[in-house]
Amino acid sequence: MPAARPRMHVTPSESVHALLRELSQLTGKPPATIVREMLDEAAPALEMAVQAFRALHRRPQEAQAAIARMAAKAHQTIAQATLDLDKASEGKRGRKPRGEAAKTG
Numbered sequence: 001m002p003a004a005r006p007r008m009h010v011t012p013s014e015s016v017h018a019l020l021r022e023l024s025q026l027t028g029k030p031p032a033t034i035v036r037e038m039l040d041e042a043a044p045a046l047e048m049a050v051q052a053f054r055a056l057h058r059r060p061q062e063a064q065a066a067i068a069r070m071a072a073k074a075h076q077t078i079a080q081a082t083l084d085l086d087k088a089s090e091g092k093r094g095r096k097p098r099g100e101a102a103k104t105g
Contacts (some may be wrong), residue, residue, distance in 0.1 A: 010035065 012020060020031040027034070056063040065101075 017031075018102075020034060023029075023034055024031045052063075
């Protein structure tokens with residue numbers, strides 16, 4: 001008689017196996033149940049990944065453009081955060097402004 005749900009064989013790394021074994025002991029749940037629950041929780045992220053790869057296969061140029069836009073946005077966010085940190089550190093006690101340090105040295 002076939003299983004009610006599809007099954008797959010998974011071999012975790014030694015470190016993950018040790019964590020699953022300990023979590024199993026602490027929760028009283030079998031390791032397979034813990035893994036299934038984690039996969040169920042990860043289902044929305046898996047669905048997003050599937051959709052992204054489908055789009056990549058259907059329209060590679062559009063996917064490449066989207067990645068370039070995301071990278072540019074990330075670069076902009078990092079640059080702004082760096083500017084904000086620089087501005088926040090100006091005028092702090094014990095620090096010389098950049099221009100003064102060069103003049104007095």
